[in-house]
Amino acid sequence: MSASDLEQQPPAVEGTAPRGYELVLPPGWVRIPLREGTKEALEKVLFSHMGQVPEGIPRDDAMRFRLDMRRQIEKQARAARRNGGLDLYLPVHPRGGIFLMASFIVAEMPIGQDRAAPPEAVLAQLANEDGPDGSATEVEVAGVPALRRSYRSAPDPAKLRSAPEAVQQTALPARRVEYVIPVVDGHGRWISINFSTPGDGDLDSEFTGVLVELFDAVVGTFKWSYE
Template sequence: MSTSDLEQQSPPVEVAPPHGYELVLPPGWVRIPLREGTKEALESILFSHMGQVPEGIPRDDAMRFRLDMRRQLEKQARAARRNGGLDLYLPVLPRGGIFLMASFIVAEIPIGQERAVPPQAVIDQLANEDVRGGTATKTDVAGAPAVRRAYRSTFDEEKLSSAPEAVRQAALPTRRVEYVLPVVDDPGRWISINFSTPGDGDLDSEFTGVLVELFDAVVGTFRWSYE
């Protein structure tokens, strides 16, 4: 189980807001905190969770592989933190000899910070917005109303054609799922849980669909923590 703390504020309510949240991670997945302890978490992953390497990588290249992974993780963590991220989650152990290309981020989002907006009104609006190439549906997370948005992320081929080769190779279409929910008993605070995966390169494949289902199952374990 992964447990994360939320930065404490003092809203004018009698009921104490949650201290953080908890969720159950699949085997081989880890949490990287983004507000503090990021460096220590990366060190732990590098030396404790990455004893295995994908098939086809010679033993002599194992350390180079781990260092390359460390750089990629640092890059992901920096990008997630810039976007209000609280925690980054991703798989660090290979399954069937390969590493899964997937991740999700829990982040705070600026909804209702200027003026108080009833959570249900926000959820209704988000659920009624057009999602290009996808859908938005009302759901519940931890017994409270939320919105699930699912769509596909593609790239502007014309702009991409003039990008460096490394950028073009890394620009894979992805399946994305986002849950948006209010922090209970803490008016004006919202979080999102954002998942992204290119799957096996085919966004319609069974394998890619299984990864999306896995993420939905993880969100199903989400609970607020009051300790």
């Protein structure tokens, strides 16, 4: 189980707003906190969780692989923190000899809506803003109305041509799923849970679909923490 604290603001009624959230992670996944403790979590991932390396990497190159992985995670964590991220989650154990290319971020959302507006009205507006390449569905998370949006993303060819070669090699089309959830009695606050994966390179494959289903199952374990 993983848990994270929310940045506290005065609730509408003292003692009714959750202090954080909890969820159950699949085996091999870890949480990287983005507000504090990031460095310590990265050290733990580097030296404890990454004792294995993918098949095909020589033993002598294991440390280099771990350091490269850490740099990639640090870059991802910095980008997530700039966008209001609270926590970054990703798999760090290889499955079947390979590392899964997937991650999700829990973040605070600057929706900027009237705090008096009911959550249902906000969710309806967000659903109507969904683009033509995606779909939005009203769902329930932790006993409250929420929104699930799914879509696909692809790198901009024009921007990609001018990007460094390393970026071009790692830029892949991705399946993305976002949950938008109101903080219970949270004074008009919202969070999002954003998932992204290129799967096995085929966004319509069974393997990619299984990763999306895995993420949906993780969100199904989400609950608020009041301690």
